[in-house]
Amino acid sequence: MDPATGNSHAALLARHRAVLPDWLATYYARPIELTRGAGRHVWDAEGNRYLDFFGGILTTMTAHALPEVTAAVAEQAGRILHSSTLYLSSQAVELAERVAHLSGIPDARVFFTTSGTEANDTALLLATTYRRSNQILALRNSYHGRSFTAIGVTGNTSWSPTSLSPLQTLYVHGGVRTRGPYAHLSDQDFTAACTADLEEMLGQANGQVAALIAEPVQGVGGFTSGPDGLLAAFKEVLDRHGILWISDEVQTGWGRTGEHFWGWQAHAQAGPPDILTFAKGLGNGMSLGGVVARAQVMNCLTANSISTFGGSPVTTAAALANLGHLLDHDLQGNARRVGGLLRSRLESVAAGPGIVREVRGRGLMLGVELVEPGTDAPSAAAANLVLESAREYGVLVGKGGRDGNVLRVAPPLSLTVAEAEEGADAIGAALRRARSALEAGAGA
Incomplete structure (x- = not known):
């Protein structure tokens, strides 16, 4: 997936800033417009496909474009x-x-x-x-x-x-x-x-x-x-x-x-x-x-x-x-089973980079708290880096915490095992990239 956003999003962002409030928060340094969804995936206005791990702030509960x-x-x-x-x-x-x-x-x-x-x-x-x-x-x-x-x-x-x-x-x-x-x-x-x-x-x-x-x-x-x-x-x-x-x-x-x-x-x-x-x-x-x-x-x-x-x-x-x-379809049971797997996978990928203080939550409501490398200090910068990188790797996650340092992972409750594995791998790659960026910044 090409991480760069093009003219479509840039033009819409300019119009957005001209008419909507300055305090209206958007994700990403170059915000994107989501124009289509199916199952656990969404597409943006420039054709990029993402695994949706945030569901419109936990709102797409079952699946995008659920036929019923x-x-x-x-x-x-x-x-x-x-x-x-x-x-x-x-x-x-x-x-x-x-x-x-x-x-x-x-x-x-x-x-x-x-x-x-x-x-x-x-x-x-x-x-x-x-x-x-x-x-x-x-x-x-x-x-x-x-x-x-x-x-x-x-x-x-x-x-x-x-x-x-x-x-x-x-x-x-x-x-x-x-x-x-x-x-x-x-x-x-x-x-x-x-x-x-x-x-x-x-x-x-x-x-x-x-x-x-x-x-x-x-x-x-x-x-x-x-x-x-x-x-x-x-x-x-x-x-x-x-x-x-x-x-x-x-x-x-x-x-x-x-x-x-x-x-x-x-x-x-x-x-x-x-x-x-x-x-x-x-x-x-x-x-x-x-x-x-x-x-x-x-x-x-x-x-x-x-x-x-x-x-x-x-x-x-x-x-x-x-x-x-x-x-x-017992999606509560699916949230318990696949959510348990996803939490285990997130704990595994979080163990290496050294910027994760805690993986927490239950079911398909999981948080990954990020800190400055080797410390207990909350790091909003790390969360922002992972948020951006995860999108580049094809996964949309949320962000929260009083200090803005927690990744919020909450996919639709129909998430499959394969999609949980795919999303965890992408988050793991984003964590490693964020650690490298933070170390490079500290040494600059």
Whole structure:
């Protein structure tokens, strides 16, 4: 593959910069346009083919151009595109029934949105209204979306452009296992220390706290998480105070972690969350998110409310087809099996170059944390070099972490063994090239 981009991308980039915001992030020194996809592969506007290891930020959950989804979208679009929640929708009701059942939340109600940000925004509205408090607990290093409210509970400073917020947020430990003051502890002691920190934080709260919002695996934060059972220990504390638990499953839902259908199930000894949010993968690229909550919480709003675009006929038709394919083909099991192989292969290729601190994650949600050669210092430069080189070798990966030093590897859940091997080899080559570039720069 020719690593150089040509006039097509350069011309579009010039137009992009002339009309879109300067703060709108794009990947690569020479950004590319993706124009076609099939299975686990995508093509750019200049005809280059890539193995997609990021899936539009974990959104292409099953496969690009999945026939069941494209057929459902085309068929529904030929009937009616839009109606709004002011009218009944058989597709929306059927999808809500399936999601409510799968959620594990008793007496569940479902509200559809257009994104994960909007889903988390709605969850915060429900929790603060139900508890009559604007105080929220969140994890350090967290990310919950780009709305004004969601930014107010985001503990990752690189994605939080303002300190202004309608919420009073109290940040607790627990999102990052291998860095910070408790990293040296055993899992049991780590959980105890974080739970004690939570209790201490509640002692400083001014009145009652509405909810804890937590990603079971922190996505933008670099695919980090605490030990299994940590959120269950938290929930024991929350329940004593009547505080709600919001599980942000925007990235961890639908079986991506392999071991569980939802991320919260790694902490299932405490039972399901009070509120669960989802988005991304369910629509397989269509704009669909939502909130599941027990009826008492969901129905606490007393003002009128609708959604113009949430749960539209087209997006719910796509989601029904996509969810059916996911369940019928046991893609959660595939994520567990192929994800385990991919993690082993990534650990193998990461062992040589000396710039990888840790390979972590579960299922097809894997992070590779990069550091300066021979140190423990986070290296955004290394991550950028690997991101660029991986593209040149034909693989698209993501990037995250508070310091921008973590590769995010999250292919569609239908990834094959051969594709896992191919992608790991390409990442290995990119790691070796990045190490050479870093050494050359240090010696210049």
